[in-house]
Amino acid sequence: MGGSPEASHRDADGVAPVVSVVVPLYNGAAWIAETLTSIERQTAGDLEVIVVDDGSSDDGREIARAHPVGARLLEQSHLGVAVARNRGLAEARGRWVAFLDQDDLWHPTHLERALAWLARHPGERIVFLRELVFTAADERERLARMDQGVGGWAGLLVSSDDTLGELVAAADVTGSDAVEVHDLEAMLRGPVSTTTSFLADPGLLRLAGGFAPHALAMDDYWLLVNVARLQPIPQVHQPTVFYRVHLGATSRTTRLGLPFLSSAVALRLGGGLVDLETGLSGRLDGSLHRHLLRELLGAPEYREPRFRGAVGHLAALLWPPDGRRRERRRATLAARLPWLRDAVRAVRRRGA
Structure with a gap:
């Protein structure tokens, strides 16, 4: 795996995007438009968006194709989210890569803050920000009946009309410059955050072996354990990721x-x-x-x-x-x- 991302993944005009955002999609028509809108509204520019459809049977592909964010749509048979993420990682042309799940959202400043931190720490190849957990108000009680831990996890309740706007208006994303560093032993004690919370050098993720298809709902965790073997993982106390819990989630x-x-x-x-x-x-x-x-x-x-x-x-x-x-x-x-x-x-x- 020789060469830098800039050298090996340039656009047709010879200029690589700053960030590639990979969105795995599987029967996510209910959420994908707003998820892509949260990418479109990022204050950081020069992004490429890659949506990898994992054999959906709904109209999520068409919604993604028509969205003004201008995503590149890749299609495959249903092979699982880890394979979809790896497909996007392989296709990423950006200097940095981030992953956003089909049902999660970013605050408009998410990528800008992550990029600014990495610019101030040029020796780092990955950074985590933090997440705020939300759910639809009309689902919270049913979630609690299905899984008490998940039902009580969400700190933000929103309506279903303008979820992104409501979260941006209501959530306190001030955060601080505090940094927690996770080494290998820390990672073995459990996940530190969600897939949608980190920005990384794609070469680092490839070197670590990519996402693990065999590990149901933990493919990202296995990847990050391997990343921690290569270097400790910093996490900045900037809560700019909106992580959704809902009745259809696979990771309860x-x-x-x-x-x-x-x-x-x-x-x-x-x-x-x-x-x-x-x-x-x-x-x-x-x-x-x-x-x-x-x-x-x-x-x-x-x-x-x-x-x-x-x-x-x-x-x-x-x-x-x-x-x-x-x-x-x-x-x-x-x-x-x-x-x-x-x-x-x-x-x-x-x-x-």
């Missing part, structure tokens, strides 16, 4: 438990990232690991012996020496006595 915590904790075992004990002693030390878990374990322990599937056994094996590897045995015993009792489980959940809801 109830769906992430087994895949994420299995990935955590592979990353810690695979032998390529940290030595075995560190991997088995139990020091690399984070709040998301603990939250997802609680989700698994409270899931209806926990009544099934095979499911319960899988959770137990993961817990033993991630939390030596006892694998949080006391929590698992309580969960087993609750699974065998459903009325007790329901009572515990009711207490948790009242305390939330």
Whole structure:
């Protein structure tokens, strides 16, 4: 992978755009127009926008093609969001690349702030900003019933008429110049932000291996763990990303438990990232690991012996020496006595 992005990805007139924005699209007709509008309204100029349609069956492609942002539309069969992101990364011609999911939005100053920070720190090849979580007011209660953690996550409630305008007007995006730096061990404790929050040198992401198609809802996390092997990842306290939680989201915590904790075992004990002693030390878990374990322990599937056994094996590897045995015993009792489980959940809801 020789050569710089400027040398290898120039436009027909010989000038590379400053930023390539990659938007993976799959049945996102309900959101894609406003997402592209949030790119169109960026105060930073000289952008190229690449929409990668991953085999949609709705009219999202047509909406993207007609949008005045002037996106380049790439089409493929349904291969998953990681492949779509990698396709956009391969096609990116910009000096920098950013990714915006079809249902998320950016404050107009998002790219300008990220570019300004990178200009002040010429040795850096990636920077994260921070996100504000929002949901439609009429979906919040249903989200809470489906997944209490997600239902209470959104700090901003909006109507569905002019979501972007409402967020820009209401959200406090002042932030500060505070920077948190995440090394490899920090990344192994869990994701630091969302895919839509970073701006990076595309060569760095390619060198790190790109997005991981095998890791459902965590393809970006595997990529960023590998980026952290190459260099620490700075995160600036500038909340310019509007991250949407909604009923159709694929990354709700109830769906992430087994895949994420299995990935955590592979990353810690695979032998390529940290030595075995560190991997088995139990020091690399984070709040998301603990939250997802609680989700698994409270899931209806926990009544099934095979499911319960899988959770137990993961817990033993991630939390030596006892694998949080006391929590698992309580969960087993609750699974065998459903009325007790329901009572515990009711207490948790009242305390939330």
